[in-house]
Amino acid sequence: MSLVDWTLDGVLAALLPLIAWGVVTAASLDKAIMLFIVLGFVSALAWARLDAIDVALVEAAVGSGLTGALLLSALPAIQPRLRRPSSLARRAGVGALLAGITIWLGVTTLRLPARSGGLAELVCENIEQSGALHPITAVLLDFRGYDTLIEVAVLLVASLAVRAVQRPRLRPGRRGEPTSEPLASFLNLLVPASIVIAGFLVWEGSHAPGGAFQAGSILAGCGVSLQLTGERPALRMTLRVRAALVLGLAVFVALAGAPLLRGHDLLDYPRPWAGPLVFALELALTVSIAVILVTFFPGAPDRPEPPARAADSP
């Protein structure tokens, strides 16, 4: 390792906790959210340095991009009255606790075994039999596919719960300010570009960094942009949208259940077919993930409702 590498890693590693600290101590919420987005991008850099390209991609798109957009778009709608400064005693208590945790965890971490390949070798040995040639896709959709099955259920439940708490009135996207000319032409370019990039990422996922989550979040980013700019209204729960929402989980459950009918274990794909099956699963997941992530956004940014409106609960 050269001096340049060390400097780069050192700067990144020092920046991460500093930015994180900046987020939690920022004076205003806007600033905190902005710094949070910056933190996401710096983490993505750190992960690229650690050879975790897939994680960097998802972090930049989902962890930083979509989460940041979620927070920013909700901020005007959340009344500042929810804010109550915590007491000095609480801060001091948490601070002391925190110092303890940090030192303790730091020491523990540094005393972990310095060299360990983890399960890397085992993954490499078995990758030929799995449904994908890219190790991370193989882990996500085959070796630990059951985790991903539950995770897709988590996404769907979150989407349903988000829908359930939204007032019906908030659902149709309100057109905000008129879209400016350059923005409109950018959005025209965005849709085809995202579809191409997403398709590319799904295809790459079978043998290189990329896959359903990366592709789905790119598509979702496109959908969210259209929605937040008021270009498209928020999704209505038509049959087609519901079908897109559940497609990924439905295919996954079917792939998990089919082997059971033949007396095998769940998710035990018939080995010669594993590749095509995993690819089909990736396509279905891409669609569902994109639509689910879009449903996390309730439409154009809104302001608190005027108090005069009547309750809409029946």
Next chain:
Amino acid sequence: MSGTTPWISWTILAPLAGATLSVLVARRAVPIAVIASAATIVSVAATVGQVASAGAVSSAAGAWGAPLGITLRADGFGALMLATFGVVGPLVSLQAIGRRGGPRARRFLVLWLFAWASLNALALSADVFNLYVTVELVTLAAVGLIVVERDRRALAAGLRYLLLSLVGSLFYLMGVALLYAATATLDTELLGERVTPEPASWTALALMTAGLCLKAGLCPLHAWVPPAYTSAPPAVSALLSGLIGKAPYVVLVRLWVEVFPGSLGGGAARLLGALGALGIFWGSLLALRARRLKRVLAYSSVAHVGYLFLFFPLGTAGAWAGAAYVAVSHAAASASMFMAVEVVERSVGHDMLDATKGVAHRRPLTFVALGLAGMSLMGLPPSGGFVAKWLLARAALERGEWWWAAVVIAGGLLSAGYVFPILRGAFAPQRRSPELRRAPRHAELVSLSLAVVALALGLIPLRLMALLKLAGRS
């Protein structure tokens, strides 16, 4: 697995498939949910049967097996939890089916199916990271259930529960990261073999335990419990207090019994036991002071979480049986009480303690239910609660640690203090009959059947104990 029918996997896939389908075909959500529930009950019964006859059953997802893949394993404890979820949950969900349609009932059913799938997955998972994912699914489904009616206080309670729960999960996940870094496996059985007493392991244990205690609502961390249990719709409170509240405890038991058996009965375990004892006293005292029925029940749940934690300092098979029995009997009794309170609230219009005055004559089924379930909460023979507390106290005396037994007995006396007023008000003679609104008949029946389950648990303990012994780990 070879030859046997893979029922264990169906206990997760059946409710998941039902939930998926009922999102798609929203109009037919109720019949789909009924069919999926029936299929799940059959799978659960078959799995429990397999465990009872042949011992622990397991299935390796994707046929990979640990350490590369994830294993589902049903041992005695897992089967017992499956059975609990499979008896109490469908009974409670009957009230939504009984309410017949409506978007609220549909949303409830879909979220319940997801919650059920995740609870079963949690009871069966033998992988610490997979446990994290299932716990998150349990949490999100639970929050969805709490906020489903969009009541303002329920929204606030749901948000609080969600945020605290996430913090708990991330402490747990930090522990998982440390364990994996130290041992290169996530499978509980392999972890049990590979974990050595070094800083990383006990730090992981501490982080995971702290996170799970927060999620379980162990005493000093219980502040989120009463708002969530009192502002959610009653059927949801029944599920939360009866089933979902037990989920973090199940993970905790897996962790301590399978990965860190050496820590049972040690200093940290004593601390957990002491916090449990504190929870029993504090929860019961608050329940004594509460004036709303739902608050009484919520604080009673806090106290019962305390009993569950008495297992850790004792660490014997007998104590384990006792704690598992507390979990099962409290699930039935508490769910029954919450459903009965729904009937009272709907009949009288509120749930103050005096709401029960003179209602017994008009709603006899509900008050039989309240009485039977109350017996179990108090631990009077021959209820399930009695067996549970008796097992715990006996385990404590066997180890010569009489003070835990004293805690159990004192907790029982205190619970009598808050259960009796409910019943006394109800059966008090009344000059004129109070005006009652119409109350849902099916809620009464659900409450009564759950109370009967709680009572029956006291009559058939030996069969269940045999199931638990099969696990034979501790």
Next chain:
Amino acid sequence: MTLQELAAAALLFAGAFFFLAGAIGLLRFPDPCTRIHALTKADNLGLGFVVLGLAVEAPSVVLVAKLGVIWVLVLVSSSLSSQLIMGRAQARAPRTDPRGPT
């Protein structure tokens, strides 16, 4: 050190210089207009030089093409976002700035 490597290094340094200048400008300039001006220099020129520097060393034509696509995408998004930011800043200026519209 070959000529190729030398050229790459020079281009990368040039890119880094523009990024540095852009960052200093963002911190030191007084109002949104000039700040945006500083930023776009970093995005367009700085990234352009970095991409060129990497392209000189790139082992395949496909990689050069990908680098070019990245540059174009960043150009589009940065010009769009600076346009949006300025639009918003101008809309707000009369109310927030006592010296009147800029």
Next chain:
Amino acid sequence: MSVWMLYGAAAIGVFSAGVFGAFGATTHVVRRVLGVNIMGGGVFLLLVASARRAPSAIPDPVPHALVLTGIVISVSATALAMAIARALSVTRERDSPAPPRDEPPR
């Protein structure tokens, strides 16, 4: 000292900052959500850093997959939290003031 340790230590710093954000800073819901997300970021960083300890060319892919799963779960939970917070501030205005602690709801 190796690279993974550098990032491992950074991960602990990020995690602690997140704990402070979730518990200590203020009780504003957005700050808490940010804190929880940062805690997650710390855990993920530790996982990815510890995957780089192998002397071999490729890092351990399992922690990477775990982190991908974790990020997706984080965003789901964040979305739900923000949706509830929004619904809460919309309802807050017009509903009757909260009843006292032990009173019936109407």
